[in-house]
Amino acid sequence: MLTPLVTEIQRFSLQDGPGIRTTIFIKGCPLHCPWCHNPETLNHKNEFYYYASKCTSCARCVKVCPSGSLGLVHVKNKMPAITIDQSKCVLCMKCVDACFFGAREVVGKSLDIDSIVREAVADKMFYQHSGGGVTISGGEPLLYPEFTLELVRILKTKEKVQVTIETSCFANWDKIEPLMKFVDLFIVDIKSMDSEKYKHVIGGSLQKILSNIENLIRLKAAVRIHLPIIPGFNDSASDMEAVVEYLGQFADKLDGVDVLPFHSYAAGKYAQLGREYRYKGINDLPIQKVIPLVNALKQKGVHQVTVGGIIGTTTPTRYEGDIGIMTMPYTPNKKSMDSQTQRG
Ligand code: SF4
Ligand code: SF4
16 A cells, blocks of 8 residues: 655644544645645655755755755855755755754655554544544545545544545546545535646646546535635636536535635745745735625525635534535635635
8 A cells, every 4th residue: 555645734723624623634746736835745755844044054964965965155244055956856864864953854754544543533522522523635635545545444434533535636536436435525626627727737637527526426425615716827707607607517516615715825835845936926816806706606506605615613523415504704814814725
């Protein structure tokens, strides 16, 4: 069984499904959305953060680096700067071990499934009181179908917690169907209704994703749709009309739709990973921009539409169609916008 690295097991998570939750972030994703808000989960391999503000330019890391990736550049009247040539890095992590100042940190832990479950259910009593549970997110959990199936099986049958998966649904149906027995809620991203954009910008197949969503709905799984709205990619009137038209067909069958306006809070993570952030300098999307989309979805009969997602709502642990979950207001909610998670 192929076991993924885990970037984080986040306790008291309030954005990744109903109630108080623990979210397991899997490292690795088959897509490459250029705005990804969790860029540390894109690559399935280990990597490291570099915190420039903690670095003293002592150059211990430069001395131990076996591949010559790291360098020290002297700048007049300033502390020397540490440089990295990512193309030479062999991910040995010797630089992380050598740093006494916490300026380098490994991203991605290798954990066995029992340890993940143990940590994930440590807050079980909070799930029971809030209608929460455990969310498997990423990255893309479906990239590791056997691991994910075993994880949700243990969480559902042994630990008896509410289980949610956040996914792009970009996988073969035979990897998704077995999960239905153990997963209470599928949260699925739709990033565009344009198959060319999916193919060329994101690297996935829209047809496969929609077919999987439709299969889940047909088989009466609880499905909640996430709509990340990204400036210049899918924020035009025609983009929004297309997604409203599509989701309108399933309005009464969906658990709900969460509209997630673009924000640039992930910029710091790109810098720490030494990656280019293609949305640098692009402003957060004003909430007013998505209000017509929210209203159009409501008019089509989608019974729960939020901006920013369901934040810590209290719901039953098992989803059975329309159970009247609290609907978030459509007005800006600074706290929820600051903390929301948008998968890439
Ligand atoms: S060892 Fe740490 S503090 Fe020293 S130069 Fe490298 S990153 Fe900076
Ligand atoms: S992880 Fe990369 S940069 Fe760090 S010591 Fe190894 S090769 Fe050098």
